[in-house]
Amino acid sequence: MDSRMFSGQGGLNYSFNMSDDRELVDAPAGTERLSPTGFVVLSVVLGFIMIFGFLNNFIVLLLFCKFKKLRTPVNMLLLNISVSDMLVCLFGTTLSFASSIRGKWLLGRSGCCWYGFINSCFGIVSLISLVILSYDRYSxxxxxxxxxxxxxxxxxxxxxxxxxxxxxxxPPLLGWSSYDIEGAGTSCSVSWKVHTAQSHAYIICLFIFCMGLPILVMIYCYSRLLWAVKQGPRSI
Incomplete structure (x- = not known):
């Protein structure tokens, strides 16, 4: 048995890695890994997104709290987008950033489900808020x-x-599809490559109701808005 198992940080790292491997034993076998340089580049990019994404949205939150004039109904929708984006940077990007530094996913199966859930959840919140804003601008x-x-x-x-x-x-947390390792093995998302009827049904529904329809609504609203502006005051 390797003596590093009993030596300080080496022992902790060894135990952590062994636990992680056990929890992710059913991860996709074909997951592609980056080179060491690729992980460094990925870490830098994610670190940039994490820091500046959090700070920018946090500043928006502070301005909204400080200046009463900004607390309008429309700005509340914008604040909702900023809050969801800030939460992604805080609870999601930090995990993939730390994993990219190590070159592997660090938080096991439960952490993978958490990461996939919060990134999907906050992302859909932002998208639906944009849809509501587009309808508000048109109406x-x-x-x-x-x-x-x-x-x-x-x-x-x-x-x-x-x-x-x-x-x-x-639903993926309850058994309809699932969240799993994706990409270079340092992040998680919906299990896109699982070939089951349930997984395919969920992905189709997710595509239609969380991307297709919202985008179509925004295209319709902004197209009508642009048409109304071009027609002049009589059409408004």
Whole structure:
């Protein structure tokens, strides 16, 4: 038995790696790994995203709290996007950053499920908030909604974006598809490569309701908005 098992940091690293391998024994066998240089580059990129993404969104939160004039219904939706993006940097990107430094996923199966869930959840929250904003910008220019949304509607929209996201990101935790290692082996996401009927059904539903339809709604709203602006005051 290697003596490093009983020596300080080496022993801790050995035990941690052994535990991690046991928990990820069912990880995809064909996962491609980067070269040492590739992991360094990936670590630098993720570190940049983590630090500046968190700071930028945190500044938005501070400004919103400090200046009362910014607390409008529309800005609350923008704040919702900033909060979700900040949470991704804090609870998601930090994990993939640490794993990229080591060149492997560090938190085992449960950590992989956590990472996949929060990244999917916060990402869908941001996307649905953008959809709501696009509809708000369009409807504000119509004669039926000149005043724009109130605080009550904005709060309902924010709550709805989180419930909608939970609706589509919790199922993999309950057995409908799953979250697993992806890419270079330092991050996790929905199990795209699992060839089962349940997994395929979930991926199709996720694509339709969490990407396809939201994008179509935004295209429609901004297209109508652009058309209304080009037509002039009479069309608004």
């Amino acid at each position: 504000t220019l119509t004669e039926y909604n000149k005043r724009g949304p109130g605080y009550h509607k904005s709060l309902l929209a924010i709550g709805g974006s989180w419930l909608y996201s939970f609706f589509w990101t919790v």
